[in-house]
Structure formats: C-alpha cells, structure tokens
Amino acid sequence: MPERRNRMYFFYKHDDELMKRVQPLVNLAKEYGFVVVDDHTKANVIVSIGDDGSFLQAVRQTGFRDDCLYAGISTLSSRGFYCDFQIEDTEHMVQAASSEQIEVRRYPIIEVTIDNAASFFCLNECSIRSGIIKTFVMDVFIDDLHFETFRGDGMIVATPTGSTAYNKSVNGAVVDPLLPCIQVSELASLNNNRYRTLGSSFILSGKRKLTLKISPEGNHYPLIGMDNEALSIRHIEKIDIALSNRVIKTVRLKDNSFWEKVKRTFL
Incomplete structure (x- = not known):
C-alpha cells in the first residue's frame, strides 16, 4: 500500500x-x-507560496525532489503557470480537493553538466551568456555531431514548461509539456562569412544530448543562468545539457491545463 502523502512543508518568504x-x-x-x-527533507508535499519565481526557488532549494508533490499558491491577483491556487481562496482549494478536481502533472527538467564534473537541474531553462559586454564563441554539438559554430550573446536551452518564459521573449516556440524535449534558442547570433548558425530555435528529442564547447579566447567569465539564479564559473570548456530522467510532480486543477494558462496569460 502506497504511503499517504500527509507531511507538508510550506516554502515562502x-x-x-x-x-x-x-x-x-x-x-x-x-x-x-x-x-x-519545518524541515523540507521530512515532507512529501511541498507547497510554494508567492509567484512562479517562488515556485522555481522552492523546487531548487528543496533539491528537485521526485519523491514528493509540489504545489503552487499565488499571492498575486492572478494565478501563474506553476500556481494553480490563490492564497485567499481557501474555499476553492478545499472544494477542488474534496471533489477530485486535482490531478498530478509530471514536468520534465534538464540536467546541466559542466566539464564532466558539477551537475545542476533546471525546471525552466539554462542560459549561457558572456559575463562581460562582448560576444563569445561556442561550438554546438548534437549527440557528438558538430552542428554549428555560434558567435553572439549566448543561448537559452529550455524545457517545455520553460518555453513560455525567457525562451518566448526571444521568439522561441511555446511547447506542449507532454512532449519530452528541449528547445535551443539563440541570443543575438552574429552571422557572416566566418560564423554561420541556424538562425532560429530548434527542438531536440529528450533522448538527445546537446554539448556546447566554449572557445577559450576571451571567455573566462561565462554567466550561466539556472532558472532564476545565476552562476559565474571561470574557465568553462564544455557544457552538456540533456533531459533528465527525473521529473517534478506538481498538483494542478483539472480545468487549468497548460494551454488554458497560455491563453489566459498571452491572449
């Protein structure tokens, strides 16, 4: 018999x-x-209170756990992509739970490995940018096949749920989270006789691996964004990015699908 999920941890400021x-x-x-x-490691339900940014922090600071449920409660006047409930509407929460209007959705995450050593997870996206005001060069490999040599401001690698965030602001596609995949979008690529890129976002199957090999010339301080956090690591040579086998299980309302959220937010 499965263990009842009844140990709850509230994540909030x-x-x-x-x-x-x-x-x-x-x-x-x-x-x-x-x-x-009071200890998130002892919980099997983690409730984030705030906004979508708070939800991302809740997942990150509790270790991207795949053995518990995450739920988002918004403190704003509207619900977000990860927040299906609003803090004052407790009656709606009780009614939804008691009438089985809640279901569990599994969201894919990406795993980022730097120089075959440190690994990180991202629920929305990983972005790679120069830490100084200067373009930089990366060789892009798909499953160890050299695909292109990129020169520009950087790249965004997004999950399907992250496709509506930073990725969308650079004209990336909005992707259904039922598709296990990653999307790669350019940031101000420089295209000339020496450097040539695809010039558009592209989507990779979740079974593929993306490798970015960073040219050492002038690239000592790349800035790597992990959802809504940033890392500055010196002398990075290679970044491997792939869809993780791990998923984040979230609680959401049956009548509040991803595409209903997209329509509510953007249309």
Whole structure:
C-alpha cells in the first residue's frame, strides 16, 4: 500500500505580512489531517507560496525532489503557470480537493553538466551568456555531431514548461509539456562569412544530448543562468545539457491545463 502523502512543508518568504496570510493555510492543512513540518527533507508535499519565481526557488532549494508533490499558491491577483491556487481562496482549494478536481502533472527538467564534473537541474531553462559586454564563441554539438559554430550573446536551452518564459521573449516556440524535449534558442547570433548558425530555435528529442564547447579566447567569465539564479564559473570548456530522467510532480486543477494558462496569460 502506497504511503499517504500527509507531511507538508510550506516554502515562502518569512516576512510578517506574508506570515499572517500563510497561517490560515497552515491551520487548514492541520484541520484536514496534514502534519506540517519545518524541515523540507521530512515532507512529501511541498507547497510554494508567492509567484512562479517562488515556485522555481522552492523546487531548487528543496533539491528537485521526485519523491514528493509540489504545489503552487499565488499571492498575486492572478494565478501563474506553476500556481494553480490563490492564497485567499481557501474555499476553492478545499472544494477542488474534496471533489477530485486535482490531478498530478509530471514536468520534465534538464540536467546541466559542466566539464564532466558539477551537475545542476533546471525546471525552466539554462542560459549561457558572456559575463562581460562582448560576444563569445561556442561550438554546438548534437549527440557528438558538430552542428554549428555560434558567435553572439549566448543561448537559452529550455524545457517545455520553460518555453513560455525567457525562451518566448526571444521568439522561441511555446511547447506542449507532454512532449519530452528541449528547445535551443539563440541570443543575438552574429552571422557572416566566418560564423554561420541556424538562425532560429530548434527542438531536440529528450533522448538527445546537446554539448556546447566554449572557445577559450576571451571567455573566462561565462554567466550561466539556472532558472532564476545565476552562476559565474571561470574557465568553462564544455557544457552538456540533456533531459533528465527525473521529473517534478506538481498538483494542478483539472480545468487549468497548460494551454488554458497560455491563453489566459498571452491572449
């Protein structure tokens, strides 16, 4: 018999105003038989309170766990892509749970490995940019096949759910999260007789591996964005990016699909 998911951890910014808004949720959780814990490693349900950025932080700071459920509650006037509920609408939460209007959606994540050593996960995207105001050069490989030599500001590698974020702002495609894939989008590529790139976003199957080999000339301080965090690592030679076998399980409303969110947000 599967273990009941009843140990809940609330992830939120601990300021006085927000804590007052969170307390009714804590009381409600206890009323419905949940054990509220202070250590996320002891939880099997992690609830993010804030906005989509808070949800990304909740997933990152709790270790991209695939053995628990994540849920997003918005403190804004509207719901987000990862936040299906609003903090004041506790009645809606109870009604949805009691009438089985909630389902579990599995979102793919990407794994980024730097120089065959350190590995990181991303739920939205990984971006690679120069840390100084200067273009830089990368050789792009798909499954070890040299595809192109890129010179420009950088690249974005996005998951399907991340396709509506940074990726969309550079005219990348919006991708259905039911498709296990990654999308590669350029940032201000320079195309001339020496450097030639595809010039458009392209989508790779989740079974493929993308490798970016960074030219050492003038590229000592690349800036790597992991969702809404940034890393500055010196002297990077190679970045391998692929879809992870791990997924993030999120709680969402049945009547609030990805494409309903896209329509609500952009149309």
